[in-house]
Amino acid sequence: MLCTPLFRKTGILLFLLTVSIIVQAQFKKNEITWAKNGTGFYEVAENGIFLITPAAAQPVSMIATATQLTPQGGKPLEVADFEVSNDNNLILVFTNTAKVWRYNTRGDYWLLNKSAGTLRQVGKDKPAQSLMYAKISPDGKKIAYVSNNNIYVEDITTNKTIALTSDGSRQLINGTFDWVYEEEFGCRDGFRWSADSKSIAYWQVDARQTRDYLMLNTTDSIYSFTIPVEYPKVGQPPSFVRIGIVSAEGGNTRWLDIPGDARQNYLPRMEWHTSNTVMVQQLNRKQNETRVYTCNILTGSALEIYRETDKAWIEIKSLWNDGDPRGWDWIENGNAFLWVSEKGGWRHIYRISADGKKETLLTTGNYDIETIKAVDNKNNYVYFTASPENPIQLYLYRTKMDGKGKPELVTPSALKGTHGYEISPEARLALHTFTNRSTPFAYEFIQLPEHRPLREEESIVKTMKPDSNKNIEFFQVTTEDGVTMDGWITRPANFDPSKKYPVLLYVYGEPGSATVEDTYSAGHNRLFEGSMAEQGYFYVSFNNRGTPTLKGAAWRKAVYRNIGRINIRDQAMGIKKLLQERPYLDTSRVASWGWSGGGSSTLNLLFQYPEIFQTGIAIAAVANQLTYDNIYQERYMGLPQENLEDFVNGSPVTHAKKLKGNLLYIHGTGDDNVHYQNAEMLLNELIRHNKQFQFMAYPNRSHSIREGEGTSEHLRNLFTDYLLKHCPPGGR
Secondary structure, X not given: OOOXXXXXXXXXXXXXXHHHHHHHHHHHHOOOEEOOOOOOEEEEEOOEEEEXXXXXXXXXXXXXXXXXXXXXXXXXXXXXXXXXXXXXXXEEEEEEEEEEOOEEEEEEEXXXXXXXXXXXXXXXXXXXXXXXXXXXXOOOOEEEEEEOOEEEEEEOOOOOEEEOOOOOOOOEEEOXXXXXXXXXXXXXXXXXXXXXXXXXXXXXXXXXXXXXXXXXXXXXXXXXEEEXXXXXXXXXXXXXXXXXXXXXXXXXXXXXXXXXXXXXXXXXXXEEXXXXXXXXXXXXXXXXXXXXXXXXXXXXXXXXXXXXXXXXXXXXXXXXXXXXXXXXXXXXXXXXXXXXXXXXXXXXXXXEEOOOOOEEEOOOOXXXXXXXXXXXXXXXXXXXXXXXXXOOOEEEEEEEOOOOOOOEEOOOXXXXXXXXXXXXXXXXEEEEEEEEOOEEEEEEEEEOOOOEXXXXXXXXXXXXXXXXXXXXXXXXXXXXXXXXXXXXXXXXXXXXXXXXXXXXXXXXXXXXXXXXXXXXXXXXXXXXXXXXXXXXXXXXXXXXXXXXXXXXXXXXXXXXXXXXXXXXXXXXXXXXXXXXXXXXXXXXXXXXXXXXXXXXXXXXHHHHOOOOOOEEEEEOOOOOHHHOEHHHHHHHHOOHHHHHHHHHHOOHHHHHHHOOOEEEEEEEOOOOOOOOHHHHHHHHHHHHOOOOOEXXXXXXXXXXXXXXXXXXXXXXXXXXXHHHHHOOOOOO
């Protein structure tokens, strides 16, 4: 395709603009839409779709104009996402989107047929904004999609639609997932085309035996109403989930005969292998045993080929695939696949034969890989990120997939910090991003494996702008328990070591996130109005045991059945040691804040260690571990039927009676994740013991507390004013 004269003149400018857009998107979505041949990527701009080929002399070409994407008599489609068919003739556009829990995964789809010059709506007879996960079949003849929890196939030539399922309802879900699978496994798209386009494999979630949590909406009408969410609380069995195979022409579904009680197991991963087989990963309810099955779609039989167990828990692919569990890393033309495991004490990559009989360790050493980034089948390499020398940094490595080579550092060794990569198919090109404690995010396109910038003048080395005035110190602290934690700390402006200053701890503390990473954003508090340094605060954070930093499985899994205890003690002892080592920190002005799991940690720090912490700001916290969902809480804590005392002893509500300091507790009443009941349970306990505190409920706001005009500004002001009042700033 040739560019128009306009794009011939402004192609480089548009290219740079598009790169800027895609880099911003990368940190929001962690993805780039690469062309299938790996030489470029697609991007939306000016209501059109462009192909960016960074290595080409003419890097920008248009594959769909705004005119082509304008329905007759209407306005150009606002493209939220799109798919390009294998022959590049069909473009399936996702638009008019609506949120389903966290993400805008519901909307309308339009199909552009470039050769025919037509644009038509897919599923036009279905309700507006009801289509989900529409996909073009590999042969380019059909489109499959989900609407109102049923799966449909539409013929592209005749527009004829066939319903593959008809029993879908709010709690009987075909082709997508319920709340808890989406939240904790990252499962959203729930069906897969076979390579020959003849069949579709799909999940069915039967949540009819799962109790609803009734969220109460009191703001959107004069009479309040409830919003039911099928939400299995910890201690409740999982919803019944099964996988079926159905012909793309319609007919009966053949259900796979996977061993085990479906209400005591999970099926978080399924992909096609051959035209007659699919691979399925099963996790038991405790998530400490996983099995992989090869399933015959003609008979429904399931053959176990691999099994792994752990004393704590086993992670699934979403951990090392940027949060997305989809895909099966086939190599050797489908005769083997890549597998990531912590069974040796460190997170490493293994090659496993398709029949499960041969296993080869590909990465060796006392370090963790962070994630698989790409597979180069042609040259027999797997690319992955890791940081063997410093767990708070990240670099790109590669190693041979035959197990005979040693890991090779691909990232330039001189660039110390945190590197990110979005790598094209077969590892030809990559968008490389870089940051560290003193360098804002910089980016470049590179060629692999040389790691050579495609344009030398745009290389990170030449374009990055280090901030020599960045006020942050990275350090390690060893507590009285012998635990060494990584941390960062920022100092007040005009710091005088002869004075004493307040210190604010930023904490998360649970397996979902680490707060200490070597990035430019470290040390920034988005909820504080103005500059904490100018006001006169020290600001500090630690990676305690149980956080997902790259320090080995024993470090991460020390928190098993100990959330609310080990992680809390590590944080408290970290602050205690810091107060001892740095006499300019004021022991009478110590505060903590956190959100979600960090809110829970803040509550526990304030309640369990009142001799250290005088002030806490907790947002959207799990106050009672028995209120949270079963997948997350049982993964890290076990089953309350077996070890109830661990849940009780780790819950802030148990220790609320010990409150001595200043507490600001904040929660959205429309939080579908950490339910508002946590706030009222905690409030009742504080009231029972006559503990005074400040409470802010944000009406009908979700877990992010950002909906509604003025909400974010109000929250920032509330946070800032409370901290200034109860943990006064400045040296004394």
